[in-house]
Amino acid sequence: MKPVELASSLFSSTRDRAFPLSLVAVLTLFVLWLPDFWTFLFISALTTGLIALSVGIVYGRARMVSLCQFSFAAVGAWVVGWLNVNYNLPFVVMILVGGLAAVPLGALIGLLSLRLRGINLAVATLGFAAATIVYLRQTPFPGSFNGQFVERPAAFSSENRFFLLCAVVFAAVVSLVGYLDRRRVGRAWLAVRYSERATAAVGMSVARVKLAAFSLGAFVAAVGGGLLVGQNGIVSLRSFEPFDSLLIFAVAALTGARYVDGAIGAGLLGAILPELFRRWGIPLDVAPMLFGVGAIYVLSQGAEGAHGQLREQWRARRASRGLPTEGTGPARVPEPAGSESGPAFPPSGRGGRGTANRAGQPVLAIGGLTVRYGAVVALDRVDIDILPGTVHGLIGPNGAGKSTLIDTVTGFVEPAAGRVLLEGSAIDRLPVHKRARAGVRRTFQQGRAIPDLTVGQYLQLAGGRPEEFEDLLVFMDCPPVDRRISEIDMARRRPVEVAASLLGRPRVVLLDEPGAGLAEDESAALARRIADIPERFGCAVLLVEHDMTMVVGACDGITVLDFGETIASGPVDKVLEDPRVVEAYLGVPIEGVSS
Amino acid sequence: MLLYRMAGVLNFSIAVFGAFGAFIMVSLFERGLPFGLAIAVGVLAGLALSAAMGAVMAALFPDTDPITRSVVTIGMAISLFAVAFRIFGDRPRSFPPLFPSVSYTVSGVSLKLSGMVALGLASVLAFAIWLFLRRTRIGVQVAAMSTRSTTAELLGIPVRSYTVAIWALAGAIATMAPILAAPTRQADFTSLGLLVVPALAAALLGSFHSLGLTVVAGLGIGVLEAMAVRWPAVSTWRTTLPFFVILVVLLWRQRGEVWDEAR
Numbered sequence: 122m123k124p125v126e127l128a129s130s131l132f133s134s135t136r137d138r139a140f141p142l143s144l145v146a147v148l149t150l151f152v153l154w155l156p157d158f159w160t161f162l163f164i165s166a167l168t169t170g171l172i173a174l175s176v177g178i179v180y181g182r183a184r185m186v187s188l189c190q191f192s193f194a195a196v197g198a199w200v201v202g203w204l205n206v207n208y209n210l211p212f213v214v215m216i217l218v219g220g221l222a223a224v225p226l227g228a229l230i231g232l233l234s235l236r237l238r239g240i241n242l243a244v245a246t247l248g249f250a251a252a253t254i255v256y257l258r259q260t261p262f263p264g265s266f267n268g269q270f271v272e273r274p275a276a277f278s279s280e281n282r283f284f285l286l287c288a289v290v291f292a293a294v295v296s297l298v299g300y301l302d303r304r305r306v307g308r309a310w311l312a313v314r315y316s317e318r319a320t321a322a323v324g325m326s327v328a329r330v331k332l333a334a335f336s337l338g339a340f341v342a343a344v345g346g347g348l349l350v351g352q353n354g355i356v357s358l359r360s361f362e363p364f365d366s367l368l369i370f371a372v373a374a375l376t377g378a379r380y381v382d383g384a385i386g387a388g389l390l391g392a393i394l395p396e397l398f399r400r401w402g403i404p405l406d407v408a409p410m411l412f413g414v415g416a417i418y419v420l421s422q423g424a425e426g427a428h429g430q431l432r433e434q435w436r437a438r439r440a441s442r443g444l445p446t447e448g449t450g451p452a453r454v455p456e457p458a459g460s461e462s463g464p465a466f467p468p469s470g471r472g473g474r475g476t477a478n479r480a481g482q483p484v485l486a487i488g489g490l491t492v493r494y495g496a497v498v499a500l501d502r503v504d505i506d507i508l509p510g511t512v513h514g515l516i517g518p519n520g521a522g523k524s525t526l527i528d529t530v531t532g533f534v535e536p537a538a539g540r541v542l543l544e545g546s547a548i549d550r551l552p553v554h555k556r557a558r559a560g561v562r563r564t565f566q567q568g569r570a571i572p573d574l575t576v577g578q579y580l581q582l583a584g585g586r587p588e589e590f591e592d593l594l595v596f597m598d599c600p601p602v603d604r605r606i607s608e609i610d611m612a613r614r615r616p617v618e619v620a621a622s623l624l625g626r627p628r629v630v631l632l633d634e635p636g637a638g639l640a641e642d643e644s645a646a647l648a649r650r651i652a653d654i655p656e657r658f659g660c661a662v663l664l665v666e667h668d669m670t671m672v673v674g675a676c677d678g679i680t681v682l683d684f685g686e687t688i689a690s691g692p693v694d695k696v697l698e699d700p701r702v703v704e705a706y707l708g709v710p711i712e713g714v715s716s
Numbered sequence: 717m718l719l720y721r722m723a724g725v726l727n728f729s730i731a732v733f734g735a736f737g738a739f740i741m742v743s744l745f746e747r748g749l750p751f752g753l754a755i756a757v758g759v760l761a762g763l764a765l766s767a768a769m770g771a772v773m774a775a776l777f778p779d780t781d782p783i784t785r786s787v788v789t790i791g792m793a794i795s796l797f798a799v800a801f802r803i804f805g806d807r808p809r810s811f812p813p814l815f816p817s818v819s820y821t822v823s824g825v826s827l828k829l830s831g832m833v834a835l836g837l838a839s840v841l842a843f844a845i846w847l848f849l850r851r852t853r854i855g856v857q858v859a860a861m862s863t864r865s866t867t868a869e870l871l872g873i874p875v876r877s878y879t880v881a882i883w884a885l886a887g888a889i890a891t892m893a894p895i896l897a898a899p900t901r902q903a904d905f906t907s908l909g910l911l912v913v914p915a916l917a918a919a920l921l922g923s924f925h926s927l928g929l930t931v932v933a934g935l936g937i938g939v940l941e942a943m944a945v946r947w948p949a950v951s952t953w954r955t956t957l958p959f960f961v962i963l964v965v966l967l968w969r970q971r972g973e974v975w976d977e978a979r
Binding site: 237 | 776780783787792802975
């Protein structure tokens with residue numbers, strides 16, 4: 122695969138976007154042809170669509186239930202009205218300022234999401250929506266007393282022109298969101314919904330990712346609110362009731378507002394359907410009823426909304442037509458491990474395995490590490506030094522504290538005592554994502570590659586550049602970049618996760634049972650690759666594994682834990698002969714060994 | 717609250733079920749049905765409605781993540797609001813007082829009889845549920861179900877029928893709440909349905925774990941609201957007051973929850 126192809130498959134949205142773009146073009150022409158009354162409704166559809174899109178960012182992408190998007194819209198509307206009364210600014214500037222004004226508020230609500238999740242967050246945001254409406258009831262909309270309405274700019278005064286303006290703003294917002302989607306932060310939105318730990322482990326700050334989602338959501342919703350003012354000249358508070366936020370949330374969940382077409386669909390449903398009902402003599406309150414029932418039905422089919430499901434079917438059909446499916450290996454046959462293909466990556470800019478390390482200073486020095494969960498001592502004064510250029514094994518029965526050790530070194534668990542040095546400098550005080558950036562990467566025992574991303578997107582999230590991917594994937598015998606991780610079976614996701622951990626120039630990677638679930642020959646091959654990691658990537662490895670053939674095949678040194686204590690440490694063959702190790706594994710004392 | 721503890725999902729729509737039942741009660745009463753009978757029918761209606769929704773939940777979302785389930789209850793709430801507007805209209809109803817409006821004055825604070833009955837009933841219910849969960853076999857099974865639905869099903873616990881039963885029970889309780897509370901509040905359907913808000917606030921304060929704490933929290937919020945009426949600067953905000961309280965408490969309680977549950 123050539124880099125260009127690679128890049129286009131990584132950012133495959135050109136194809137994904139062609140459909141909504143043409144849809145927008147056709148719709149636009151159609152709307153311009155309609156009489157003013159209908160054009161007006163389609164303007165509403167676009168503003169509503171923007172608010173649905175904001176739900177698509179906060180809920181659709183990052184899976185945070187926010188029931189106050191109309192409050193952000195109210196902020197945008199209010200600011201536009203206020204600017205209109207007090208300053209003489211161009212309309213588009215006022216909308217932009219209105220949008221930006223909601224950003225701090227969005228970030229503030231986003232702060233709540235750092236501790237409140239799921240329904241708790243939903244209730245908190247609904248409370249914010251209720252508080253906003255109380256505030257708005259007391260403070261009249263700027264200009265509403267003295268009749269200073271927001272005038273549409275002269276160039277956009279007719280319904281058709283104003284519709285075009287809205288369409289352009291909508292397209293601009295969609296491009297902004299699309300741009301961010303293809304950035305690391307966009308990949309991270311899909312990652313936090315799956316696992317916050319995995320997001321932090323690749324070096325992304327969970328707090329920033331969530332705040333970014335809420336801020337962007339608030340901005341988009343507030344832009345929608347600003348347009349609403351321009352459309353009507355003045356807005357009634359009834360447009361920003363908490364119930365509206367609930368309703369748009371349900372509609373967005375129904376159509377799948379994570380996608381542009383889903384957001385437009387939500388706007389159309391919200392704005393056009395009631396009018397159609399009015400014409401057909403169907404009572405208006407049937408609409409919310411349908412939205413509620415529809416949302417329930419769609420959710421029972423899958424979490425991504427109607428458009429998400431259409432896309433899934435589309436993907437499936439495309440996959441069944443010729444494109445490679447499950448089980449086809451990497452883009453190229455991997456070279457036999459150990460062959461001289463040279464390091465795929467130059468060692469890190471800081472001199473890599475050269476300079477300081479020659480003196481025998483460990484890459485990672487774990488000293489006296491003690492972890493207690495209540496009365497249980499999970500780790501008891503564990504010392505491990507991982508030397509540069511080595512693979513160090515960490516074995517022990519279930520519950521010995523292996524994963525706890527990785528959790529502690531990477532910052533997920535606070536130790537009761539002990540220290541962790543990375544190349545001589547203490548990293549104990551750093552939060553998880555900073556440790557990851559400093560050069561300590563990990564994988565998870567449960568397999569935490571992000572299912573919503575493709576292999577390439579996941580590697581991008583992990584901090585890699587597209588030109589690095591191909592060699593890496595071939596080396597780790599992974600599926601190609603455009604394969605969705607959700608389509609890869611669990612055991613084969615682990616090598617992808619290992620590959621991701623090697624990006625961003627780590628000094629040491631901590632691999633938690635990367636071979637779980639692999640067949641014997643596959644895990645032997647994986648062991649050879651892991652043994653090659655120090656040579657190729659200039660980083661040391663701590664390998665937690667149950668599979669002894671893998672440990673023997675990959676490791677230079679080994680440490681055995683049992684009930685949180687180090688019972689043996691040293692070269693592989695010596696340690697495995699140690700009677701205490703045998704006892705720990707078999708659970709019975711061996712004759713002739715005194716305890 | 718009850719639902720969260722028992723069925724692993726907090727219900728956005730529960731207060732709407734309750735309001736539904738209460739309005740049926742009022743409508744029947746206005747048509748001349750005896751008060752007691754109207755209440756019985758209303759509570760039964762709330763129960764049936766809630767049970768039906770519980771059945772939908774059990775049938776369509778047996779093993780879905782809690783967030784999706786919560787979104788489903790949001791959908792239910794919206795639909796039911798719409799249905800209720802259809803049936804009952806947006807006109808406030810006057811609820812017949814359940815108890816004579818007698819007040820007792822205890823050291824300067826006047827207590828309404830209805831308030832005291834509500835308090836007593838809430839405490840009794842909370843205690844009964846607590847006993848049920850702790851002391852009976854079914855209680856333990858239900859608790860197991862709320863944490864690991866699939867595992868519970870594999871152990872032979874009739875997950876579906878339990879779910880429906882719990883929803884039904886919650887619906888009945890939720891119907892009684894507005895019947896008790898309505899005389900002190902404006903009684904149009906929206907405000908009753910949005911009783912969910914303070915109710916959730918109470919549940920959140922109890923952090924979904926301690927039922928006793930929830931009752932105390934619910935009462936505390938009620939008292940706070942009542943006090944705020946007398947304090948002009950705050951009184952306009954009194955409906956949102958519970959939020960600021962719960963937000964602070966909730967953030968304090970959750971301060972250790974740095975990571976989500978996915979490991």
